[in-house]
Amino acid sequence: MQDRPHAEIVRDNLTSIQAHILQEERRHPGASGDFSMIISAISLAGKAIAAKVRRSNLEDVLGAFGTTNVQGEGQQKLDVIANEIIMRCLGDRVSIAVLASEEDEEPTILRRGSEGGKYCVLFDPLDGSSNLDCGVPVGTIFTILRNDPTIKGSVETVCQPGREQIAAGYILYGSATLMVLTTGSGVDLFVLDQSIGSFLLVKRGLRIPRNSKTYSVNEAYSAQFPAGYRAFLDAAKKDGYSSRYIGSMVADVHRTLLNGGVFLYPPTTKQPGGKIRMLYEANPLAFIIEQAGGMAYSGLHRTLDVRPTQLHQRTPVTMGSPEQVDAVLASLRKHGEGA
Ligand code: P6P
Numbered sequence: 001m002q003d004r005p006h007a008e009i010v011r012d013n014l015t016s017i018q019a020h021i022l023q024e025e026r027r028h029p030g031a032s033g034d035f036s037m038i039i040s041a042i043s044l045a046g047k048a049i050a051a052k053v054r055r056s057n058l059e060d061v062l063g064a065f066g067t068t069n070v071q072g073e074g075q076q077k078l079d080v081i082a083n084e085i086i087m088r089c090l091g092d093r094v095s096i097a098v099l100a101s102e103e104d105e106e107p108t109i110l111r112r113g114s115e116g117g118k119y120c121v122l123f124d125p126l127d128g129s130s131n132l133d134c135g136v137p138v139g140t141i142f143t144i145l146r147n148d149p150t151i152k153g154s155v156e157t158v159c160q161p162g163r164e165q166i167a168a169g170y171i172l173y174g175s176a177t178l179m180v181l182t183t184g185s186g187v188d189l190f191v192l193d194q195s196i197g198s199f200l201l202v203k204r205g206l207r208i209p210r211n212s213k214t215y216s217v218n219e220a221y222s223a224q225f226p227a228g229y230r231a232f233l234d235a236a237k238k239d240g241y242s243s244r245y246i247g248s249m250v251a252d253v254h255r256t257l258l259n260g261g262v263f264l265y266p267p268t269t270k271q272p273g274g275k276i277r278m279l280y281e282a283n284p285l286a287f288i289i290e291q292a293g294g295m296a297y298s299g300l301h302r303t304l305d306v307r308p309t310q311l312h313q314r315t316p317v318t319m320g321s322p323e324q325v326d327a328v329l330a331s332l333r334k335h336g337e338g339a
Contacts, residue, residue: 006258007189007203017043017179017190017199024183034095034118035144039167039181042121042142043199045089046171046179049082049126049140050192053173056132070105070312071277078132079103082125082140095119097147098154100311102127102280107154107311119166120145120158122280127170128248137174139250143284144168155311162283162304169284170250180206180254182291187257208294211323212260213241216252224268228335232328249276253285253319257292262324267299267316274298274316278308282317295325300332 015023021039025031052059056078065077083103090096091110097117100107102124111117123142132138144167151157169181177192179199187206190199215236222230244261246252256263265276276282278298286296286303296303296319303317318328 006209007206010201010204015201017181017201020188020190020201021183024185027185032095034093035167035183037093037095038090038119038121038144041089041093042086042140042169042171043179045086046140046177046199047192047197048085048089049078049171050173050177052078052081052085053132053138057135069103071102079126079129082129086123086125086140090121096121097149098157099123100154100158100280101125102277102312107158109154112149114149117147117149120147122158122284124277124280127250127281128246131246131248136246136248137172137251138248139173139254140171141250141281141284142169143280143287158279158311159308161307162278162286165283165287165304168287170254170288172250172254174251178254180257180288182288184291187288187292206257206292208257208289208292209260209321210293212321213239213324214244214256214259214261215241215264215324216243216245216256216261216320217264217266218245218247219243221266221268221270224270225266226332226335226337228332228337229264229266229328231335232331235327235331249281249285253289256320257289257294260321260324262318262320262328264328265317271314274314276315276317278303278306278313278315279311282315286317286319289319293322294320295322297325297329299337300329 021036025036065080083101095118096110098107098120100122126138127141128138143165145160167183172178179190189203191202193200252263267274282303289296298306298315
């Protein structure tokens with residue numbers, strides 16, 4: 001089947017992310033504008049974090065902060081700074097009930113549903129931050145869920161299957177600062193024009209290539225992978241695949257979104273449940289990949305159908321082009337695992 005063009009390249013108008021969201025909002029009669037205010041706050045946080053990342057080798061913001069986060073990982077100074085920036089940008093948005101961050105053990109309750117909290121925002125403030133010191137791209141990942149005021153606990157409120165997401169995206173701090181966003185009607189790409197301080201729409205309706213012979217995995221752990229994953233990688237090598245692995249999931253998934261292929265973080269003997277966090281890494285990125293025509297699985301389960309039970313739970317991930325993800329799933333089924 002002929003692939004749809006990978007995207008509609010936007011050259012005619014200058015459309016900022018704010019204008020784009022307002023246009024999208026007009027497609028939903030009765031929209032209150034609360035949602036647009038959240039996306040605008042995330043865009044502001046992204047610009048502020050980008051400024052910090054760009055200057056990270058000039059200011060004392062690199063290296064370890066000296067504490068460990070709930071994941072038991074050493075926090076980088078910029079992890080803490082990025083987390084604070086996002087909290088400050090989102091904190092005054094009256095439509096947000098709960099904020100949850102990779103860096104914080106518990107969610108932050110800003111206001112109860114009865115006080116107007118319609119949404120929950122979850123985020124990984126700086127994914128891949130351990131790569132910062134060597135200039136490797138890092139990213140902010142975010143997702144927006146509806147707040148159900150009838151649910152008492154903040155953790156229970158945010159532990160929703162990924163298919164409930166109403167928006168998700170990431171900001172990639174790389175050679176350029178990019179924002180990729182879906183609100184459930186396809187995937188759009190924005191680039192930060194630093195000369196005017198605005199994220200501008202450059203591609204509308206991104207589509208992932210159906211088939212591309214590239215895999216992205218940390219092969220150093222392959223001896224620890226279940227047999228089905230190892231068999232897929234062995235077959236791929238014989239079938240002329242190339243390998244690309246940056247070690248920052250946002251960068252690896254962004255490349256996969258644009259060029260195709262498959263990103264994998266399988267279970268290992270060291271982390272049998274996988275390493276990638278379900279709620280604020282796997283789910284938002286899976287939503288984007290699916291909205292672009294790709295597939296995203298956790299073992300043999302569609303990632304967006306998994307019902308989370310813990311805020312920081314982890315999952316194995318396989319996401320990318322349909323042909324490649326199907327090949328991984330076939331290998332897992334053949335070797336009887338991945339459940
Ligand atoms: P490894 C970064 O810490 C991260 O969570 C993802 O961004 C990245 O894909 C993964 O870990 C890299 O893990 O074990 O290959 O270093």
